[in-house]
Amino acid sequence: MKNIPEVFGSMAFNEKAMAKYLSPEVFAELKRAIVSGAPMNINIANAVANGMKEWAVAHGATHYAHWFQPHTGYTSEKHDSFICSDGNGGVLMEFSGKELIKGEADGSSFPSGGLRATFEARGYTAWDPTSYAFIKDGVLCIPTAFCSYGGHALDKKTPLLRSMDALNTQAMRLLRLFGTECERVIPTVGLEQEYFLIDHERYDKRKDLIYTGRTLLGARPPKGQELDDHYYGSIKIRIAAFMKELNEELWKLGILAKTEHNEAAPAQHELAPIFCKCNIAVDHNQITMEVMKKVARRHNLTCLLHEKPFDGVNGSGKHNNWGLGTDTGINLFSPGSTPLENARFLTMICAVIKAVDEYQDLLRFSVAGPGNDYRLGGYEAPPAIISMCLGEDLEKILARFAAGKGYGKHKQETLKIGADALPGIPKDTTDRNRTSPFAFTGNKFEFRSLGSSMSASDCNTILNTTVAESFRVFADYLENASDFQTALQDLIGQTIRRHSRIIFSGNGYSAEWVEEAAKRGLSNYPSSAEAIPHALDKKNVELLERHGVLSRTEIAAVVEILLENYCKQINIEANVMSEMVRRDIIPAVIEFSGKIASTIAAKNSIGGYHKFCHRTETELLDNVSTLCDQLYERCEKLDRATAATADIEDMAQRALSFRNKVLPAMALVRESSDRLETMVSKNIWPYPSYGSLIYRV
Ligand code: ADP
Ligand code: MG
Numbered sequence: 031m032k033n034i035p036e037v038f039g040s041m042a043f044n045e046k047a048m049a050k051y052l053s054p055e056v057f058a059e060l061k062r063a064i065v066s067g068a069p070m071n072i073n074i075a076n077a078v079a080n081g082m083k084e085w086a087v088a089h090g091a092t093h094y095a096h097w098f099q100p101h102t103g104y105t106s107e108k109h110d111s112f113i114c115s116d117g118n119g120g121v122l123m124e125f126s127g128k129e130l131i132k133g134e135a136d137g138s139s140f141p142s143g144g145l146r147a148t149f150e151a152r153g154y155t156a157w158d159p160t161s162y163a164f165i166k167d168g169v170l171c172i173p174t175a176f177c178s179y180g181g182h183a184l185d186k187k188t189p190l191l192r193s194m195d196a197l198n199t200q201a202m203r204l205l206r207l208f209g210t211e212c213e214r215v216i217p218t219v220g221l222e223q224e225y226f227l228i229d230h231e232r233y234d235k236r237k238d239l240i241y242t243g244r245t246l247l248g249a250r251p252p253k254g255q256e257l258d259d260h261y262y263g264s265i266k267i268r269i270a271a272f273m274k275e276l277n278e279e280l281w282k283l284g285i286l287a288k289t290e291h292n293e294a295a296p297a298q299h300e301l302a303p304i305f306c307k308c309n310i311a312v313d314h315n316q317i318t319m320e321v322m323k324k325v326a327r328r329h330n331l332t333c334l335l336h337e338k339p340f341d342g343v344n345g346s347g348k349h350n351n352w353g354l355g356t357d358t359g360i361n362l363f364s365p366g367s368t369p370l371e372n373a374r375f376l377t378m379i380c381a382v383i384k385a386v387d388e389y390q391d392l393l394r395f396s397v398a399g400p401g402n403d404y405r406l407g408g409y410e411a412p413p414a415i416i417s418m419c420l421g422e423d424l425e426k427i428l429a430r431f432a433a434g435k436g437y438g439k440h441k442q443e444t445l446k447i448g449a450d451a452l453p454g455i456p457k458d459t460t461d462r463n464r465t466s467p468f469a470f471t472g473n474k475f476e477f478r479s480l481g482s483s484m485s486a487s488d489c490n491t492i493l494n495t496t497v498a499e500s501f502r503v504f505a506d507y508l509e510n511a512s513d514f515q516t517a518l519q520d521l522i523g524q525t526i527r528r529h530s531r532i533i534f535s536g537n538g539y540s541a542e543w544v545e546e547a548a549k550r551g552l553s554n555y556p557s558s559a560e561a562i563p564h565a566l567d568k569k570n571v572e573l574l575e576r577h578g579v580l581s582r583t584e585i586a587a588v589v590e591i592l593l594e595n596y597c598k599q600i601n602i603e604a605n606v607m608s609e610m611v612r613r614d615i616i617p618a619v620i621e622f623s624g625k626i627a628s629t630i631a632a633k634n635s636i637g638g639y640h641k642f643c644h645r646t647e648t649e650l651l652d653n654v655s656t657l658c659d660q661l662y663e664r665c666e667k668l669d670r671a672t673a674a675t676a677d678i679e680d681m682a683q684r685a686l687s688f689r690n691k692v693l694p695a696m697a698l699v700r701e702s703s704d705r706l707e708t709m710v711s712k713n714i715w716p717y718p719s720y721g722s723l724i725y726r727v
Contacts, residue, residue, distance in 0.1 A: 041199050043082055043163040043170075048497055051081035064159050065214075067195070075127025081626035082163060083112055083125035086170035094125060096133035096155035097171035099186045100140040101591045103330075103399075103485045105316050106176075107170050131157050134178060141586030141594065142223075145182045153178045154466065158187060161313045164283050173313055181582055189579050191307055193494035195331045196577035200501035201354065201362075204381075207376045207508050213413035217494050218474075219353075220305030221315045222289075224346035224482050225322060226297050227269060229727055233332040234671060234717040237610055240597070243336035243483070244401070246607045247700055249707040249719035250342045254296075268727060269502075272329045276301070280288070285314045295343035297724040305351060308494070312486045315348070319483070331727070337481040338404035345405030346482030354378065354492055364473045373518060376431070380525040381500035382475060383418065386468055386533035389496040389573065390410040391553050391564040393468075396489040398558035398592060400599040402481035404660035407539065407556070412467035412478050414561075415547045415554045417534040419466035425533060432526035466537030492517040495579045502577075534688035559685035562592045567614065593681045600688040604672040607696055611665045614716040617659045622710045654709055662700035668695040671695040671706065 095107035155174035176185035201215035511517030555561035576722035
């Protein structure tokens with residue numbers, strides 16, 4: 031790639047393309063609609079559609095698609111070509127404003143959690159003009175939201191956009207009180223995406239990876255990640271070629287791919303783009319995951335986005351860096367240079383503390399998924415208990431406020447918000463504690479619980495909404511105060527005193543923390559089966575309804591979809607495991623035992639005076655046979671647990687049964703199988719080993 035600035039965004043209908051393909055009036059109208067979110071009149075929409083089509087055709091596109099994000103967590107698209115008959119046996123390339131703005135999606139096959147009764151089988155897609163259209167494999171993709179005709183959100187984008195509006199509304203109320211000049215407050219997001227790359231041929235030999243995205247069986251290799259020699263290590267040639275092509279593809283799409291490096295586990299890597307507006311960052315991340323998979327295949331690699339593809343080494347997350355900016359370029363989580371700016375900064379921080387404490391359960395809910403459960407709580411991933419780490423300096427300052435004391439040279443007096451300068455909060459002293467789920471990192475928060483394969487939409491919807499709620503409560507209080515400074519002083523002190531239980535900077539993996547967290551009254555939902563139903567708790571429904579983000583009906587649908595997905599995923603895993611054991615592993619073990627038995631028999635049958643010893647064979651045969659029986663029995667038990675669980679009518683109970691009955695049964699099968707793998711001849715074992723999967727790329 032020669033000229034990055036020139037190629038960058040060449041496959042996105044960005045401002046540069048708009049300026050070229052739209053008249054100045056249309057361009058101005060489109061920009062207005064993008065900023066204000068106001069609907070566009072049909073003449074303008076027609077002109078935009080036409081310009082977009084001209085641009086797309088000039089860049090090789092033949093089709094267009096409304097690109098949307100249903101609750102599967104993947105993106106969906108249905109392609110339509112631009113052609114229409116010219117009436118004389120030829121074709122014209124057409125694309126109308128109507129087709130741009132709204133599409134029909136026969137969504138009956140998408141999960142809707144019962145929202146779309148049969149009489150309402152069709153949904154529609156609606157253009158999100160704030161996210162640029164782009165070309166992917168000759169298709170003009172138009173980012174859209176997906177709703178039912180009754181107006182219910184059937185996707186992940188609709189609630190996200192609603193939450194951004196709610197956050198803006200409440201933040202503006204608060205900023206007015208601080209005299210901050212701006213017209214909009216925008217959540218910003220930067221997503222660090224972790225992933226594994228393995229050789230495609232080896233991948234292709236593993237049913238578990240193919241069907242479930244993770245290994246269900248596999249003995250640990252003699253070497254894991256204990257030497258820490260992979261993190262930031264030099265990048266192998268084949269991987270470097272992948273990364274180069276990936277960057278180029280992403281840059282073409284206008285995605286700001288910035289940082290790449292090896293991660294802690296062998297075969298694990300990370301890519302981080304430069305942050306941008308929340309909904310766009312989420313869209314870009316969805317595209318990034320898709321491009322990663324495609325580019326990997328061109329290098330005869332497979333990209334694994336599962337949260338825990340391999341036991342015993344790190345899983346993959348997606349750190350969600352979340353900030354708040356204004357349209358005038360202010361970062362609201364940056365400590366300012368004046369006392370008033372510092373007061374604003376502390377108010378913002380307090381709003382987040384209150385939000386995370388009051389809605390821990392919703393944050394846990396927002397990262398729920400069976401894959402992520404295997405990852406949380408170990409190997410550099412945060413635990414399932416949600417807590418916050420703010421860094422020593424900030425925590426000290428806040429504690430002083432809570433206690434009504436001064437800081438530094440103000441030691442004797444009460445630290446006055448908005449009047450005293452705060453000591454500097456150097457960025458680099460902030461947290462590097464990898465076990466914290468939610469850390470303040472200088473000028474943004476990093477929510478680390480999100481899983482690598484998940485859409486970043488849900489967690490940002492929750493973050494935006496819960497912080498909007500804090501802003502609402504703060505603004506209500508401060509707007510009615512007779513003295514702003516005094517009221518703010520009280521508000522900050524009070525907030526910290528009330529919510530300091532959520533702040534924790536110790537070791538999140540320790541058993542003491544689990545105990546301590548319980549004492550503090552923090553919620554602890556180790557599994558998604560426990561976490562998901564809490565979205566329907568009264569306070570959570572009230573919150574989401576109050577801010578117009580999700581109605582009770584919509585939340586109930588999401589809960590249903592998530593629980594169903596949880597059950598289906600584990601059900602598939604259990605079935606795949608059983609099939610691998612019954613059809614591949616047990617036959618291999620029997621073959622191996624047969625060979626040993628024949629050897630013993632052959633040795634015994636040799637006549638003459640010399641008796642050949644066969645202690646090794648006998649002991650091995652004995653051990654392998656015992657383990658094989660155990661494996662068989664455990665597999666039977668697993669099948670029975672799966673069948674009994676699948677019969678449970680109530681979805682929430684079924685999910686709990688998958689967690690409490692099926693997962694432990696799977697763990698036992700795995701234990702027997704993994705022990706056998708270390709005894710049975712490599713030539714007979716039916717699957718590539720962990721060692722060959724993660725070391726030989
Ligand atoms: P690290 O977590 O390794 O310290 P960085 O500090 O470089 O990494 O940032 C990680 C991610 O956070 C990047 O995607 C970066 O663009 C993003 N980021 C930086 N500032 C903000 C912000 N104000 N809002 C949202 N994301 C941000
Ligand atoms: Mg990070």
